[in-house]
Amino acid sequence: MELLAEHKSFGGVVRYCRHPSQSCNAPMRFAVYLPPQATAGPVPVLYYLAGLTCTEETFMIKAGAQRYAAEHGILLVAPDTSPRHTGIPGEDDDWDFGSGAGFYLDASAAPWSAHYRMYSYVTDELPALVAEHFPADPVRQSIFGHSMGGHGALVCALKNPGRYRSVSAFAPIGAPMHSPWGEKAFSGYLGADRDAWRAWDASELVRGTQLPTPILIDQGTADQFLETQLKPERFEAACQAAGQALILRRQPGYDHSYYFIASFMEEHMRFHVEHLTA
Numbered sequence: 001m002e003l004l005a006e007h008k009s010f011g012g013v014v015r016y017c018r019h020p021s022q023s024c025n026a027p028m029r030f031a032v033y034l035p036p037q038a039t040a041g042p043v044p045v046l047y048y049l050a051g052l053t054c055t056e057e058t059f060m061i062k063a064g065a066q067r068y069a070a071e072h073g074i075l076l077v078a079p080d081t082s083p084r085h086t087g088i089p090g091e092d093d094d095w096d097f098g099s100g101a102g103f104y105l106d107a108s109a110a111p112w113s114a115h116y117r118m119y120s121y122v123t124d125e126l127p128a129l130v131a132e133h134f135p136a137d138p139v140r141q142s143i144f145g146h147s148m149g150g151h152g153a154l155v156c157a158l159k160n161p162g163r164y165r166s167v168s169a170f171a172p173i174g175a176p177m178h179s180p181w182g183e184k185a186f187s188g189y190l191g192a193d194r195d196a197w198r199a200w201d202a203s204e205l206v207r208g209t210q211l212p213t214p215i216l217i218d219q220g221t222a223d224q225f226l227e228t229q230l231k232p233e234r235f236e237a238a239c240q241a242a243g244q245a246l247i248l249r250r251q252p253g254y255d256h257s258y259y260f261i262a263s264f265m266e267e268h269m270r271f272h273v274e275h276l277t278a
């Protein structure tokens with residue numbers, strides 16, 4: 001693993017790292033925030049999955065989470081949103097598919113299946129790497145994210161009940177099988193069989209698996225993608241039908257940006273701290 005950059009922040013340190021990934025068969029980058037408490041021993045870990053067009057830097061620069069991670073002694077991990085420079089033709093052509101748009105799934109359709117295995121990367125390879133190189137307590141981990149990454153966090157938690165102590169999301173794609181972003185991604189990464197898509201759609205997964213802790217979601221009412229792409233009412237209805245506890249808060253006037261995310265970051269951090277330290 002290669003250390004690319006390091007910045008002191010709130011008494012701890014943000015590090016940017018690169019390593020060869022077996023899951024993605026490509027170099028991958030991620031960011032980690034080590035709170036001051038990490039110098040004394042293992043601390044709980046909180047993973048953040050960013051949205052379309054983001055990189056491993058976006059969350060560390062824009063979300064303002066380090067202040068709260070330092071206060072509560074939480075190690076933050078933010079991976080890049082896809083493999084890059086894989087050589088797959090057209091990987092950089094669209095902002096909502098390919099590079100920067102890995103959707104946190106394991107692609108099954110060629111040529112993407114050779115590299116686009118972000119689900120395995122985020123749920124298995126990255127936690128193992130983090131446990132090896134940083135003072136992380138592997139038993140205490142939680143996950144959250146935004147938009148494509150908010151949906152990715154829901155999928156990671158719902159596919160692994162008990163693995164994450166808590167899950168939350170900012171403006172997640174609520175049902176990608178019914179959103180243009182999701183339909184484009186699933187067609188490309190998974191192929192034409194819509195039945196196969198169900199295994200990667202949180203609104204489908206929650207029908208079969210419920211989590212022991214409530215899911216927290218914040219959604220801005222002035223979000224430019226609310227009605228076309230996000231459709232939180234679909235995830236809400238699926239949770240209700242399945243008996244999954246969900247705290248869905250519609251926040252008046254907020255859009256899809258990191259101004260919205262930063263506004264509710266403290267509350268999401270407190271939510272996760274409560275479960276990580278219970």
Ligand SMILES: N[C@@H](CCC(=O)N[C@@H](CSC=O)C(=O)NCC(=O)O)C(=O)O
Nearest residue numbers: 051052053054095146147148149257258
């Ligand atoms: N280029 C797009 C907008 C892309 C965008 O808004 N990306 C969001 C995530 S959207 C869902 O996953 C984001 O987080 N962007 C980074 C940021 O710093 O805001 C367009 O032109 O509409």
